[in-house]
Amino acid sequence: MFPLKGLATILLCNAGLEFHRFQCEGCFVRVLSETGSPTGEWNRIALLVWPARVAIVLLVAWMCLSGYWKHPSRYDLDLSGWVNADAPRLEQIVRRLIFEWGTDLAGFAAIGVLAYWALGNLEMRIGRWARLGLIVGAGVAICGLVRGGQLGQIPALGHLVLPLGAYGLGAWVGRACVRGRRAILWLGPQFGALLGVVGVLVLVVGWLSLQDEPLAFEPTAVGMGANRKLANKLRGTRDGADWARRVRLSGEDLNQMVGLGLSRVSPGSKARLRIEGGLADAELSYALRVRGKPRYLNLHFRGSARIDDGELSVQANRLSIGRVGVPWVVLGLVAPPIASTIRHDRDLRNIVGSIASVRMTGDAVETVFKPGECNNTFLPSIALAISGKPNLIVPTREHVRHLVEGSEDLPDGEGRFAELLRRAFDFARKRSIDGDPILENRSALVALAVLLGHERVESVVGPVLDDRLREISRRNLQGVNLRGRGDWTKHFYVSAAMALIACEQTSDKIGVLKEVLDAEDGGSGFSFGDLAANRAGIQLARVSTYNLDSARALQERLAVDFPIDTVFPEVADLPEDLNRDEFQAKFGGVGGEAYRELVAEIDRRLAQCPALR
Structure with missing residues (x-):
């Protein structure tokens, strides 16, 4: 470019x-x-x-x-x-x-x-x-x-x-x-006058904008029980076969979110949002300290915004800042350029572009998120932060202990993979009776990634194995194959862990896990079987944590004996060990037409697996 x-x-x-x-x-x-x-x-x-x-x-x-x-x-x-x-x-x-x-x-x-x-x-x-x-x-x-x-x-x-x-x-x-010199010397007084005018304008605007008292309204109370309900609403519902996410939030839900955000940034501030007849009426009193005294930046906005397939439009009907009311003519001139700037900004347009639609209907806002990073990671991250869940390391440690200590009687052969997955989700189901099924499913898959994926997963999650458990796992958890392939087991679980941990860990730590998959290949070349295992692990992570209903449904499905077709299809016929030249010649590289066709075939096979739907 x-x-x-x-x-x-x-x-x-x-x-x-x-x-x-x-x-x-x-x-x-x-x-x-x-x-x-x-x-x-x-x-x-x-x-x-x-x-x-x-x-x-x-x-x-x-x-x-x-x-x-x-x-x-x-x-x-x-x-x-x-x-x-x-x-x-x-x-x-x-x-x-x-x-x-x-x-x-x-x-x-x-x-x-x-x-x-x-x-x-x-x-x-x-x-x-x-x-x-x-x-x-x-x-x-x-x-x-x-x-x-x-x-x-x-x-x-x-x-x-x-x-x-x-x-x-x-x-x-x-x-x-x-x-010349005289003009250069004259710049000093000119700049001084300009700064003086700007300073006076700032003081006037500050005096008009800041007030001694906040706006007269009571903010929405923030409670842990309501937070958990809000977190589940943010996870939304599945909208169509492509994993789009539909989220509907009432005015009370939005006030709950705003209150939580302000409590982190400025505890003395408050805000209220009301939605009536397709218009949003927002009030904000932001607390500041000026010369040791509390002052408030009071904002009142009335208008609407909507998004249609990533295109943002804004309508501003009223805006007041402190004692100053912005004329509606000015709002009409300013709102379209602001929307255009957001649409064209390289960073903001990615966020707006991830939204299929936003509608204000009645007293609620309904948003449909397209499949992608915002859908798969950002919304779950917000939900976890709002729900106030404990650190992932604590429940993961319990799942690791349960799997390792019960590993003495594992079956031989292909059944080891399915049995470990069954035991993990059976334990998650039992712990979810009085707990959060999403947290338990996350912990179960991360525990399996620590034990069967790669030891460096533990360096990202945190210490979950002591010396005793580590020794038992090395002795009993060897030879766990997926469709007869040990490397597919690693790809399956490390990919699932990457999808889950990305919701709460920083990008540099996730990069460590991304390198793990490439390192495990041993330089053997591109494998569509590895790609299928990666995508299957990611899909299982998505289904197991999408919302409360999908989390519990998957527990019921995997907590009993199941055939391996439930979580992974037959992919032995897919091309393997392609060097760079072969991969480019046969499939046109990543993004080539033949490559996309084969990836679509992999996705079709994964869609036939009951646990991945």
């Missing part, structure tokens, strides 16, 4: 600047005699034109390059970071974002300085106002190209407001620099 955009940026900027490169001493002399302009200023501009043109092309290219590759890291927060963020964590995030934005805007200001130097000599030919228009037009074009190169697509209007402001400030400084 970047090479094309960076190259286009460089060529367009260079072409625009080269258009006016012809100049000569006679032209300078003739124009100076007609306009009476100071010779020193034009001489300075003449000396700066070509260095500025070269520098602006290089700077634009560098900003596109560095911005495009750096942009994803600006919001590089693992899922647990968002779910478990508290006030210090959010403060750290804000500081980092301010630093990133500050350095980015400094680059646009530098472009403004260079643009004035590069185009400043054109006043002699086209006049002062025409030159000003050219500089402004160049700013819009260059800022649009740079921001587009950083985002990887055409930017929305909201993406250009701050860059154009920084560009204009830079052009102002550039004008003073070429006009």
Whole structure:
């Protein structure tokens, strides 16, 4: 993506600047005699034109390059970071974002300085106002190209407001620099006056926005029993055969979520959300301390938002900030650019794009999430955080002990795999009578991954084996094969553990488990059988923890004797041990048409397994 955009940026900027490169001493002399302009200023501009043109092309290219590759890291927060963020964590995030934005805007200001130097000599030919228009037009074009190169697509209007402001400030400084020492010295008082005006505006806005008392409403009470019900609602229900997730939350549920979030960030704050007739009425009193005294930022918003297949639209009917009411005309002008900015932002559009639809109906909000990361990991993470479940290590340790201590009488051969899985879910069913079946199913599969997948799974979960249990497991839990293949057992359970632990662990720890699967292959080449085992493990993890109903249903199915076809189909006929050249030639690599067809066949076979549906 970047090479094309960076190259286009460089060529367009260079072409625009080269258009006016012809100049000569006679032209300078003739124009100076007609306009009476100071010779020193034009001489300075003449000396700066070509260095500025070269520098602006290089700077634009560098900003596109560095911005495009750096942009994803600006919001590089693992899922647990968002779910478990508290006030210090959010403060750290804000500081980092301010630093990133500050350095980015400094680059646009530098472009403004260079643009004035590069185009400043054109006043002699086209006049002062025409030159000003050219500089402004160049700013819009260059800022649009740079921001587009950083985002990887055409930017929305909201993406250009701050860059154009920084560009204009830079052009102002550039004008003073070429006009001489007096103009440079005059910059100090001008900046001082500008900062003074901004400071006065900030004080006025702060005085109007901050109030001594919060808004007069009672927030929704937060209780553990209600939290668990809310957590189960967030897990939603299955919507269709492709594992889309439908979540319906009432106004009370949303207030519960907002209250939990505010309790982490600002315990003295409160909020209330009401949904009536397809419109949301939101009130927020955010507690601050100003000179040691409590003050409140009171916000009141009324409007609606909806998403249709990843397309966001926003309607704002009312907004008041403290004593200030924003006119509805301004809201009508601002709301569409905000929605457009969100739709075009590389990070936010991935979140919005993961949502099939959002509807405000009656007194509730109904959301359908598409299959993907947000559906499979982020929502379960929020549900776990809200429910206040204990650390996974505690129940996992109990499951490990149960499986290891009962391993003396395991059957031989193929039956060992099915029997261990049966015992794990039978134990999970018994513990779920007075507990959470989702937590118990997670713990059961992670315990199996520790014992049968790879020892490094334990380094991610935490210590669950003592020396005695480790010795017993090494003696009794060898030779557990899936369809006669020990490596498929490892792929099955490690993949299941990755899918489960990703809901609460950081990305670097999950990366350790991702490496495990590749390391276990021993460099033998690509195997569609391994891929089938991976996908089967992930699917079992998904079904076992999707919601309370699916968790209990799977316990009932696997807690009794079952054939291996229940959890894994026959895949011995799939291609194995393909080296890179063979894989590319026969299947077109990952994403090739033949590859996609075979993956679809694997998914079809998995869909025939009763426990994976």
